[in-house]
Amino acid sequence: MQTLSMIKTLATRSQATLVQDVAGAAALVVILMVGLHLPSFI
Numbered sequence: 268m269q270t271l272s273m274i275k276t277l278a279t280r281s282q283a284t285l286v287q288d289v290a291g292a293a294a295l296v297v298i299l300m301v302g303l304h305l306p307s308f309i
Contacts, residue, residue, distance in 0.1 A: 278285065
């Protein structure tokens with residue numbers, strides 16, 4: 268249970284940058300998917 272409380276504490280402390288981190292991760296996934304599908308378009 269200590270791990271869950273640690274995660275909750277980290278989430279509340281870094282809530283300001285959490286949205287930016289999620290947006291960055293989503294952007295990386297999009298770049299990866301486009302990069303993987305690009306050879307099929309050429």
